[in-house]
Amino acid sequence: MKLVNLGCGQKYHKDWINIDFFSSNEYVIQHNLLEGIPIEDNAIDVVYHSHVLEHFTKSDGFYFIEECYRVLNKNGIVRIAVPNLEIIVKEYLENLQLAIEGNVEAKNNYKWIKLELFDQMIRNESGGDMKNYLYQPIIENETYVYKRIGSEAKKIRDSFLNKSVINNYDNNEIKLKVSILKSLLKKVKTIIIKIRIGKQKKALTEQELKALKIGQFRLSGEIHQWMYDRYSLSELLREVGFTEIKVCNAFESEIQNWETYQLDVINGEVRKPDSLFIEAKKL
Template sequence: MKLLNLGCGSRYRRDWTNVDFQSYSSHVLSWNLKNGIPFDDGIFDLVYHSHVLEHFQKSEAKPFLSECCRVLKPNGVLRVVVPDLEEIVSSYLSVLSKLRNGEESLEPCYDWLMLEMFDQTTRNSSGGEMLRHLLQESIPNIQYVLERGGKEMIDIVNSKKSYFHDSLKEMEHFNLVSLLRKIRFVVKNPKEIKRFLIKLILGQEYEAWEIGKFRLSGEVHQWMYDEFSLGRLLSQSGFDQIKRVSPFDSSLSEWQNYNLDIECDEKGEIAVYKPNSLIMEGLKS
């Protein structure tokens, strides 16, 4: 089996071909997928991407999916996982209606759904309002947030203590030695030198440069999909037998051996990695 995971982030398998903008492992090829997929035609049995397509602008999505089609063998499977616009909007409408009917306890759920809908699209710095929400000492209605966010949110909330610990330690020890250490870090790091020079040249316009750079970094959501729009796009990109699937099922019979959409939770029980996602597959005709 030749398996390709695009925009894998930290979720890669050593026996797959893995690609991401940023690679922190020799098992992940560093590549900007907006420049196409750097492999020959017809070589993969499965192309998989999870929570990646929404990071492409609307006009970039079809060329990217056509590239996925190109690198698949005939009858190869494309499996796409994205946030489910329909599910988020339905949850929002349901909570809004209950709030109107006086269920005030749902206010934190409403606030979280607003973050899911807008923060990931509008943020200008990494983590955005969502991360700020998760880093509060006490997260209102944490159970709801964790149920919707799954393993990814659980990991962020669990890492919160060490995050605070590190930044507090940094503040406590802010003295001449730490300042000199920071200066040494900047001087030794070519990216930081470049940033410093750009800041010097751009002056007040530096902020616009920094925001633009962040918005092109691949973190921001550029578009959203529901079953109808993703199905139509898959069909326009050269796929057949398009269907919605559960995290456990696939047209690829061997999927159970590779399943990237489920994880073991802290109790060792099987859990869906990103609940409420829309998962669709199509076959290369």
């Protein structure tokens, strides 16, 4: 079988074709996925990507799913994992009500789930308020946070407790996964040149430099640009042409020998428990 892992970061398997915006080693092909998937039509049995789609705009995401469909052969499977908007909203509403009623535990959980809902969409610097939350000396609802985002939170928290320096939020995953897109940075450089020419090469003001810094960050690939639930993602797959759309969990899959690859589950632990897992076929 030919299997492809898109936007893999450092979560790859040597038996797969692994593609990412930046290559971390010999097993990962470097390619800008905004420009499509560098594979011929009807050539792949399985396409997989985890927590990649939400980093694209809605329109770019549609094109990306079209590309997944194009490279799959007949009866090929696409497997997608994204943050589960439906569950985030349900958690928000439940903890909101309990917090209003005075439940102390719910008040802390409410603070965290609001960050899950908004922070990765609105942050203007790497890590945002989620990083600040995980860097607190004491996290009152640590168990809840770990339950929500699993090993991702543990890695960041352990680094803080061990006093190691982290310059970027989950640098080995999010920044490698979507990273600084070269095509977008070229546009930023063009804007800088135009600003300088327009001001007769006058030095940028402090406010202009701040705006430029924020703009560069928001084009870096770290932020979420769209969110999905089981209905909207199923509709997207259906619109592109996929059939037999099925919501599943991290352990179950139509992909042969799925458990051996340890992409969604590592040593029995779900890597991203906040995920919506969905599969579909090209018939």
